Amino acid sequence: MPHQETDLVNWTEFTRTRNELGAAFPRILGYFREDGVKSIQAIEEAFRARKAVALVTPAHTLKGESAQFGAYRLSAMAEEIEMVARRCVETREQPDELIETVVALRPCFTETLALLDRDANPLVARRPVTFGRRTETPAQGFGRAI
Template sequence: MIDWVVFARARSELGGGFVRILGYFREDGVKSVLAIEAAMRGQNAAAIVIPAHTLKGEARQFGAEPLGALAEKIETVARDCVERRDTPDEAMADVAALRQMFERSLAILEAEANPVTPRRQGFGRRIG
């Protein structure tokens, strides 16, 4: 679910601000998911575009590629629907899956960023 190379690069580039920026991702992501769900319920494709775009970029910044790809797919469908002046019905299944994917991705990212959580061990490395 996470591209650890991208995650490590973000952690390195953001330095001491990494945990704070990850917190912003949590806050913004929750808002984006809520906005996308509300827009879907209201059949408002235009209201899906910006939160999906935001979630896509922020997810990819931390290496949450499957989440970023899902947000991009939702964004693309919404943009197409805006151009066609259509409702975003075809995004229903993806929007329904979005919250769970966001929550799973965030949990993995936060666990890895937590200084008291044991780090993943590489193959063949002994603990202790």
């Protein structure tokens, strides 16, 4: 299945992880952010250097951490990079076929984190509050004219 057809975030998996981690969730999500940036940077550098062996570990790390948070598209992209890189190591080929996936990886990570952050933020209202006939959004505040 092409990456674009894979859900960006599986919210059931995200909610399960958030519930399991409890109060530690924001801290662990922060680690995912930091590790993800490092992994993507390592993948991009390894790809520019055409070093398939150097693609394997950061792609493997990103794959697992992404799946933990329900970031299925990012995880699928990282898995493709890992598997192709492993094959390239075995066959002593260059990982040139990965160019589209590597280029799309950072934007996918950025978009995914924006969604995860939005849903993980306890201060963001997930549904508008309805009072009578009017709906107030957090930006409008209580008691302001709509």
